[in-house]
Amino acid sequence: MVQFALPLGEGPGKGPLRIVSGSGNLPVLEALGVPETWPYRTALLSGPPRSGKSLLARWFVETGKGDAIDDAGALDETELFHRWNRAQELGTPLLLVASEPDWRIALPDLRSRLGAALHLTIGEPDDATIAALIDAHAEQRGLSLGETAASYLVPRMSRSYADVERLVATIDRLSLERKQAPTLSIWRDALAALQGGGDGANAQPRLL
Numbered sequence: 001m002v003q004f005a006l007p008l009g010e011g012p013g014k015g016p017l018r019i020v021s022g023s024g025n026l027p028v029l030e031a032l033g034v035p036e037t038w039p040y041r042t043a044l045l046s047g048p049p050r051s052g053k054s055l056l057a058r059w060f061v062e063t064g065k066g067d068a069i070d071d072a073g074a075l076d077e078t079e080l081f082h083r084w085n086r087a088q089e090l091g092t093p094l095l096l097v098a099s100e101p102d103w104r105i106a107l108p109d110l111r112s113r114l115g116a117a118l119h120l121t122i123g124e125p126d127d128a129t130i131a132a133l134i135d136a137h138a139e140q141r142g143l144s145l146g147e148t149a150a151s152y153l154v155p156r157m158s159r160s161y162a163d164v165e166r167l168v169a170t171i172d173r174l175s176l177e178r179k180q181a182p183t184l185s186i187w188r189d190a191l192a193a194l195q196g197g198g199d200g201a202n203a204q205p206r207l208l
Contacts, residue, residue, distance in 0.1 A: 018136045019055050022129030025122045032056060035066050035093030038118045042084065042094050044072075046101040047122025050162040053097045066093030073103040081110040130154050130164055137168035143175070145182055152184065156191050167194050 021029055028045065035041060047053050057068035067087060072080060080096075087094040096114070101121055105111040125133065131150035138145045157163055170190040175182040 017055065017140065019052055019059060020129060020132045020136050022132065023126050024124055024129060025052065025056075028056065028120045028122055031118065031120055032060055032065065032095070035060075035095075038093060039116050040088065040113065041066070041091070042087070042096070042113070042117035043120055044096045044098060044101070044114060044117050045120045045122070046098045048124060048161055049099075050165055051122045051125075052161070053122065057095055057097045060095050066095060068095040068097065070097045071099070072096040073098045073100070077105060077107040077110050081107060081113070084110070084113055124159050125161060125164070126159075127154050130157070130159065133161065133164045134168060137165055138171075141168065141172050143168070143172050143182065145171070145187075149182075149187060152187055153191065157194065163194060167191065170194060 019025075019029075025047075028047075031038075031043065035043070045053055045056065054070050057070050060066060061068050067083075069075060069080070069083060075083075084094060086092075096117070101119060105114065131154050134145070134150050134153060138149075153167065157167060167190055170193050171182045171186055174186045174190055174193075178186070180186070
């Protein structure tokens with residue numbers, strides 16, 4: 001499992017923000033590394049909630065690969081079309097991040113341009129990715145879970161990027177509330193809280 005530290009300093013917690021590579025996003029990472037091969041130097045990135053779309057866009061920009069527009073579907077279509085045209089004029093690769101792989105586009109010219117772009121989708125995480133994400137989120141919070149945490153937590157939780165983040169946030173919150181290290185009893189209670197809807201949202205950092 002490979003992790004890429006973002007060239008952006010520390011995240012909202014105590015540690016650096018990291019992109020964890022796995023089976024769900026490895027094809028996307030490979031494609032982001034060669035934007036000169038994209039049709040019209042344009043790619044559209046989508047994926048599950050909290051799967052790292054925004055982090056990948058920030059990495060793409062900060063490493064000098066090209067320009068990126070996060071939450072492109074929320075931007076005025078005329079402005080988005082102008083941004084696409086400017087990128088074409090400058091020869092700058094453009095990455096568009098969207099919540100859905102296909103959003104309704106009313107502007108015909110924009111619809112045809114984005115239809116011809118490279119479409120990239122982050123897949124659901126496998127067990128190895130979930131384990132690495134648990135470690136990455138814990139590291140970002142300065143939280144020491146121990147070597148056996150992932151082996152206990154991964155088989156007992158859903159395959160969801162968002163739930164991994166919520167779970168680690170809940171473990172962190174319970175550990176702080178009880179003033180004790182996050183051991184088995186806290187892991188178990190955090191899983192129960194997550195399954196029951198108590199996700200520790202107040203302690204959740206924005207990592208994606």
